[in-house]
Amino acid sequence: MNTIPVPLPIRVMLVDDHPVMRVGLASVLSTSHRFDVIAQADDGQSAIDLYRQHLPDVVLLDVSMERMDGIDTLRRLRGEFPAARVLMLTSSEAPEDMGLAMEAGARGYLVKTVHHETLAAAIRAVHAGGLVDPPAGFVSSGKDSDPLSPREAEVLGLVRQGFSNAEIAALLGISERTARAHVSAILAALRAADRAQAVALGFELGILKPSKRSER
Numbered sequence: 198m199n200t201i202p203v204p205l206p207i208r209v210m211l212v213d214d215h216p217v218m219r220v221g222l223a224s225v226l227s228t229s230h231r232f233d234v235i236a237q238a239d240d241g242q243s244a245i246d247l248y249r250q251h252l253p254d255v256v257l258l259d260v261s262m263e264r265m266d267g268i269d270t271l272r273r274l275r276g277e278f279p280a281a282r283v284l285m286l287t288s289s290e291a292p293e294d295m296g297l298a299m300e301a302g303a304r305g306y307l308v309k310t311v312h313h314e315t316l317a318a319a320i321r322a323v324h325a326g327g328l329v330d331p332p333a334g335f336v337s338s339g340k341d342s343d344p345l346s347p348r349e350a351e352v353l354g355l356v357r358q359g360f361s362n363a364e365i366a367a368l369l370g371i372s373e374r375t376a377r378a379h380v381s382a383i384l385a386a387l388r389a390a391d392r393a394q395a396v397a398l399g400f401e402l403g404i405l406k407p408s409k410r411s412e413r
Contacts, residue, residue, distance in 0.1 A: 206233040207324045210253035212244040212270065213237075213286075214262040218309070222257070222286075225313050232320065241265030245274055248281065255324050258303075260287040260294050266374050268297050275302040284323045286316070293378035296385060305329025344386045350404050352379040357396045357405055 209232050211219050219237050226232040236251045238244035240262055248256065256274070260267040267285065274281050285298045285306040295306045304323040307316060319329045345353060355365045366376040380392070387402075389395035399405035 206231055207320060208233050208235045208251070208254045209320065210234075210236040210238065210244070210247060210251060210256045212239075212241075212256060212262075212267070213259040214239045215259075218259075226317070226320075229317065231317070241267070241270030241273070244270055245277070248274060248278065254282065255320050256281060256283045257286045257320070258283050260285060260289045260298065268294070268301055268374065271298060271301045271303060282323050282326075284319055284329065286311075291378070293382045297378055297381055300381070344402065345383060345404060349379055349383050349386070350399075352376065353383055353395060353399050353404060356380065356383070356392050357399065 209226060211222055211234060213219050213222070216239065219239070223234040223237065226234055235253055236247040238247050242265060244256070244258070258267045258271060262270070265273075267287065271283055271285075274283065279302075281302075283303050285295075285303045286309060287294070287306075288309050290308055298306050305319055305328060307319060307329065311319075322329055351369070352365060355368060360368065362376045362380060363373050365371075365380075366373040369376070383389070383395055384391070387395050387398045389398055396405065400407070
């Protein structure tokens with residue numbers, strides 16, 4: 198009599214700098230024989246080191262972390278392991294964070310309020326090589342007639358002056374990751390290939406105004 202093989206559990210690595218969140222998530226996943234939490238990391242560098250050691254099937258990765266955030270961790274991880282299957286699980290509902298994550302190679306983006314059954318289904322989908330559709334509200338930033346928000350228009354003005362992301366962050370009192378997110382959102386909203394084209398389109402759309410040169 199032939200026995201039906203039992204599928205091996207999906208080997209999951211958790212990356213989150215909140216220990217209570219990791220413990221709770223590990224407990225939820227361990228209630229099903231379909232998942233095996235094989236490693237937990239509290240920062241980006243540890244995540245990369247543990248990935249090299251364990252080669253998990255799926256990584257659940259937070260966006261907001263100390264030292265190295267989830268977006269940079271994802272970029273480095275995918276740079277070293279292009280086949281890594283990463284599902285973002287975060288409290289950030291910012292459309293720009295979702296855009297940066299998907300652009301960096303995430304297979305899906307979920308918020309931490311997601312039901313555990315939905316999370317389990319998403320992990321299985323990512324493990325199978327699929328993509329998880331973003332939740333409602335992430336695709337559109339809610340803009341109507343104006344392509345850029347006031348803050349994005351301000352950032353575009355600084356891009357026009359040639360400031361880097363780090364310099365924009367310092368000038369506006371925000372993190373470099375947030376500045377980078379603003380620039381990415383600007384490029385997406387204007388459908389610009391690069392910063393120079395974004396500036397050119399900014400003038401065409403009237404977002405940017407020509408500088409008035411003082412007459413001598």
